[in-house]
Amino acid sequence: xxxxxxxxxxxxxxxxxxxxxxxxxxxxxxxxxxxxxxxxxxxxxxxxxxxxxxxxxxxxxxxxxxxxxxxxxxxxxxxxxxxxxxxxxxxxxxxxxxxxxxxxxxxxxxxxxxxxxxxxxxxxxxxxxxxxxxxxxxxxxxxxxxxxxxxxxxxxxxxxxxxxxxxxxxxxxxxxxxxxxxxxxxxxxxxxxxxxxxxxxxxxxxxxxxxxxxxxxxxxxxxxxxxxxxxxxxxxxxxxxxxxxxxxxxxxxxxxxxxxxx
Amino acid sequence: xxxxxxxxxxxxxxxxxxxxxxxxxxxxxxxxxxxxxxxxxxxxxxxxxxxxxxxxxxxxxxxxxxxxxxxxxxxxxxxxxxxxxxxxxxxxxxxxxxxxxxxxxxxxxxxxxxxxxxxxxxxxxxxxxxxxxxxxxxxxxxxxxxxxxxxxxxxxxxxxxxxxxxxxxxxxxxxxxxxxxxxxxxxxxxxxxxxxxxxxxxxxxxxxxxxxxxxxxxxxxxxxxxxxxxxxxxxxxxxxxxxxxxxxxxxxxxxxxxxxxxxxxxxxxxxxxxxxxxxxxxxxxxxxxxxxxxxxxxxxxxxxxxxxxxxxxxxxxxxxxxxxxxxxxxxxxxxxxxxxxxxxxxxxxxxxxxxxxxxxxxxxxxx
Numbered sequence: 265x266x267x268x269x270x271x272x273x274x275x276x277x278x279x280x281x282x283x284x285x286x287x288x289x290x291x292x293x294x295x296x297x298x299x300x301x302x303x304x305x306x307x308x309x310x311x312x313x314x315x316x317x318x319x320x321x322x323x324x325x326x327x328x329x330x331x332x333x334x335x336x337x338x339x340x341x342x343x344x345x346x347x348x349x350x351x352x353x354x355x356x357x358x359x360x361x362x363x364x365x366x367x368x369x370x371x372x373x374x375x376x377x378x379x380x381x382x383x384x385x386x387x388x389x390x391x392x393x394x395x396x397x398x399x400x401x402x403x404x405x406x407x408x409x410x411x412x413x414x415x416x417x418x419x420x421x422x423x424x425x426x427x428x429x430x431x432x433x434x435x436x437x438x439x440x441x442x443x444x445x446x447x448x449x450x451x452x453x454x455x456x457x458x459x460x461x462x463x464x465x466x467x468x469x470x471x472x473x474x475x476x477x478x479x480x481x482x483x484x485x486x487x488x489x490x491x492x493x494x495x496x497x498x499x500x501x502x503x504x505x506x507x508x509x510x511x512x513x514x515x516x517x518x519x520x521x522x523x524x525x526x
Numbered sequence: 527x528x529x530x531x532x533x534x535x536x537x538x539x540x541x542x543x544x545x546x547x548x549x550x551x552x553x554x555x556x557x558x559x560x561x562x563x564x565x566x567x568x569x570x571x572x573x574x575x576x577x578x579x580x581x582x583x584x585x586x587x588x589x590x591x592x593x594x595x596x597x598x599x600x601x602x603x604x605x606x607x608x609x610x611x612x613x614x615x616x617x618x619x620x621x622x623x624x625x626x627x628x629x630x631x632x633x634x635x636x637x638x639x640x641x642x643x644x645x646x647x648x649x650x651x652x653x654x655x656x657x658x659x660x661x662x663x664x665x666x667x668x669x670x671x672x673x674x675x676x677x678x679x680x681x682x683x684x685x686x687x688x689x690x691x692x693x694x695x696x697x698x699x700x701x702x703x704x705x706x707x708x709x710x711x712x713x714x715x716x717x718x719x720x721x722x723x724x725x726x727x728x729x730x731x732x733x734x735x736x737x738x739x740x741x742x743x744x745x746x747x748x749x750x751x752x753x754x755x756x757x758x759x760x761x762x763x764x765x766x767x768x769x770x771x772x773x774x775x776x777x778x779x780x781x782x783x784x785x786x787x788x789x790x791x792x793x794x795x796x797x798x799x800x801x802x803x804x805x806x807x808x809x810x811x812x813x814x815x816x817x818x819x820x821x822x823x824x825x826x827x828x829x830x831x832x833x834x835x836x837x838x839x840x841x842x843x844x845x846x847x848x849x850x851x852x853x854x855x856x857x858x859x860x861x862x863x864x865x866x867x868x869x870x871x872x873x874x875x876x877x878x879x880x881x882x883x884x885x886x887x888x889x890x891x892x893x
Contacts, residue, residue, distance in 0.1 A: 428617030431582055431610055432631035432682060446621040 288504060295497035302494070317495040317502070326483030330464055333398050333479055338460035340403040345410025345455060346448075353418045354426075364415075371408035378405070379472030386473050393475025401469040406459040413458060417451035454517040461510040464503075533560040535718050536581065536609070536686055541590035543576055543742075550576050551742040553590070558686070563712050563719045565729035568739035569765065574722045575614070577739075578688050581720070582611045594685065610684040614691045616675040618663050624650070624674050625659030631682035649677040652714065653707065669700045673707070680715060689721040693728055701728070708732055726766045730754070738762050756800040760812040760891055770861045773893070774813040779805045784890045786813050790857035794832045795888035803892050815861070815888045831882030837861060839875050853879055 298308035317323050348367045357363040370378070382401050386392035391400065421444070429439045445452070467481040474482055480503065487493060536558040543551040551573045558564050566574045579585040581592060583599060592599045599607060610631075619627050626633075629646045637645070650656055653673035663671065672692065679687055692708070693701045709732055712719055723729050729736050730750045737747045738761070745759045757763035764771045774788035782797045784805055793813055797805055805811065837853030840860060844850075844867060851863045863881065867873070 422615055422617065424613040424615045424617035425619060426617075427582075427584055428611070428613055428678075429619070429630065430584075432634070432678070434630075434634050438634055443619060449621070 291497050291500050291504075294494065295501045297494075300492075300494055313495040313498040314502075316493075317498040320495060322478075322483050322487065323480070323495075323499055326478055326480040329395065329398075329478060330480040332395065333402065333470075334460040334463040336399045337402045337406055337463040338456045340399070341406035341410040341459040342414075342452060342455045344403070344407040345412075345414050345459075346452070348407070348411040349415040349418045350444075352415060353421070354423070367411050368408040370404045375405070375468040379468050382469065383472045392473060393477055395477050397473045397475075398470050398477055398479065401473045402463045402466055405466070405469060406462050409462060410455045410459050413455045414448065414451055417448055421447055450517050454514050457510050457514045457517070461507060461514065464510070465507060534558065535560045535595060536720070537591075537593040537596075538577070538581075539591045539593065541577075541580060541587045541592060543573070543580065543585065544588045549742055551580075551587075554739075554742070554744055556737055556744060556747065558718060558720055560718055561716050562735060563708075563721070563733045564735045564737060565721045565723055565733040566737045566739055567723055567726050567729045567766070570724055572739045573742040574724075574739050575690055578611060578690050578720070578722055581686075581688060582609055583607065608682065608684045609686040609688060610679040610682060611688040611690065612672075612675045612679050612692060614694055616671055618671060618675055618678075620663055622663070623659065624655070624661045624663065624666070627663065627674055628677045628681055630678060635682075645681060646677075649681045652680070652711065653677045668695045669704060672696070672704060676707075676711065680711070680717065684717065686718045686720060689719065691723055692721065693723065693725065705732055736766075738766060740765070752800075756798065757814070757891070758801055760814070760893065763812075763814045763891065768862065770815040770859070772813045772815070772859050774811050774890070776805050776807050776809040776811055776890070779807055783885060786811060786890060788813050788858060791833075791835060791855075793888065794885040795890050796885060798889045798891065801891070805890060805892075810893045811890050812893050813888060813890055815883065832885040833888070834880065834882040835861075836878040836880050838878055842875075851875065851879075853881065855881075 294302050295313055296309050296311070298310045298312070351357060352360060352363060352367075379401075382397075382404075383392065386397045386401075391397040425447075426439050426443055429443045430436075434443070465481065466479075467485065470479040471482050471485065478486065480499070484496060484499060487496060534557050538554055538556045541551060541554045542549070554573075554577065556566075556577075566577060568574045576585060580587050581599070586600075594602060594607065594609065619630065622630070625643075625646050628649055629642050632642050632645060646659065647656070650658055653676055655670060655673055655677070658666075658670070658674075663674070666674065676687075689708075693704060696704060705728060708719070708721075711717070712732075721729070721732065726736075733750065735748060736750055736753050738745045738753060740761045746753060746757065746762045748756075753762060754767050757767055757769075760771050763769045772788040772793075774786035774793070776784060777787050777792065778785040779797075783794065784797055785792060785794050787793075795813055795815075797803065835855045835858060837855040839851060840854045841852040842849060847866050847868065849865050849867045851865065853861045853863055855861055861881065
């Protein structure tokens with residue numbers, strides 16, 4: 265009885281994962297397939313679509329833009345998230361709950377809504393369609409995630425460690441640089457990667473405020489709207505590999521924070 | 527170090543601390559002299575840790591002043607506020623090795639690297655951790671971490687070293703080692719030490735003076751012997767001296783000899799020499815009985831005493847050469863008694879046990 269139940273549970277997991285990963289798998293297979301028509305069985309093996317994706321200037325520009333945006337968004341959100349967590353953990357705001365809710369809000373506004381609002385607002389302040397606009401919009405959305413991840417580690421830090429440094433004569437900036445930040449080293453790296461990942465995959469905001477500044481997801485969307493090009497498959501596989509490796513890095517870094525803080 | 531004891535380093539003057547409307551300290555005054563080892567003892571919640579926090583400035587007093595060598599600490603910058611605290615949690619820097627931890631106070635003062643290295647080695651040796659420079663903090667035992675924290679504090683040559691419950695996480699054996707290490711460091715460096723603890727035994731062995739704190743007020747300051755044998759308040763008698771303290775009312779005051787009524791018993795004792803208090807009949811007082819030593823051989827016979835009661839044995843616990851017996855005396859209280867034991871002494875106690883003590887062995891304190 266018990267063995268049957270275990271077997272059923274295992275089968276369920278396999279089916280669930282097969283269902284989830286079937287699209288990824290089929291895209292991967294089709295990306296190596298010869299010919300433009302996507303049907304099973306697979307006919308021949310080719311790297312043609314990867315070559316054409318690499319030589320396509322729209323994709324290359326999209327990738328460059330996405331990388332620049334991801335790096336800037338990651339840095340800005342992590343700095344903002346750290347500042348927010350620092351204030352909550354060490355400066356005891358008068359209403360901590362209200363403060364946290366306020367800081368986390370940008371992540372909870374539906375993206376379509378904030379995309380639309382930012383589109384109008386950015387047009388008014390002349391940054392619509394600029395690289396800076398895309399970065400600003402995504403940083404706004406990513407900062408709450410950074411705030412939460414850093415806060416979870418920050419609140420585990422022993423405040424007496426910082427008080428001891430102060431007591432030995434260290435200035436607040438010295439304490440921040442040589443005591444607080446090194447203890448939060450792993451969660452900070454994890455936050456950088458996580459926010460870069462969110463930015464790398466983000467479509468709605470980039471679509472609304474980007475205009476002619478196109479990140480990779482908007483480039484893919486634009487090319488799908490006109491005609492189907494199998495090199496999309498190749499791009500899809502590459503993007504997935506990038507995201508997955510970032511995700512693995514994040515998950516390897518994040519849990520080990522407890523060892524440092526405890 | 528006793529020769530310089532008239533030189534005050536730290537003066538706490540009329541300090542009160544309120545958290546919201548809750549009073550933690552009320553009008554505390556205490557003077558700490560150069561080179562002394564003073565312990566502040568009291569139960570948890572008595573406000574003893576708050577005193578240290580006020581002294582290092584992590585907490586500001588609601589009323590009163592704290593002076594370091596005559597200057598208000600509120601006006602002193604951290605550079606001149608050379609009072610270093612060893613926190614209850616130690617507050618070691620978990621991301622630095624032992625050497626960097628110990629050297630931190632010097633490194634931020636931009637001491638040259640070679641100088642730093644020799645001083646770190648010197649202070650690690652002082653606490654018995656020579657060669658530990660490159661060890662990680664989490665590799666060390668609790669006692670070793672403790673000593674790293676002390677070396678880190680001492681290296682900046684503080685005027686006052688403050689210890690907050692330093693024995694907190696240590697087992698009994700390590701405690702004894704640490705206590706003798708503290709005494710040794712005190713002798714070696716002559717640094718002024720203020721230690722906060724709830725363990726009166728720790729305070730007794732290390733300190734030159736004790737300050738007993740309860741409910742945010744200082745009850746008594748004095749040498750261990752004085753605190754133990756001449757308590758000024760009921761709390762000190764009970765918390766430090768482990769004496770039998772009974773609530774009572776004065777019935778008859780005849781010079782130094784007092785008769786009091788505690789519950790149903792009438793007992794006689796003395797007015798203590800070490801406080802000046804005019805006891806009057808009807809005064810609410812406490813009757814303090816010096817922990818009664820049962821005569822091991824004549825336990826069942828009433829000895830020639832002014833007070834005599836019968837009690838039933840409640841709890842007995844033996845440790846080393848002493849047995850502690852708690853006797854329930856009907857119509858009075860539970861009394862703590864001690865007797866010395868050895869192989870030749872009958873372990874059985876009669877029932878009831880008769881206790882008697884002379885009026886000289888008991889005294890009365892105002893409530």
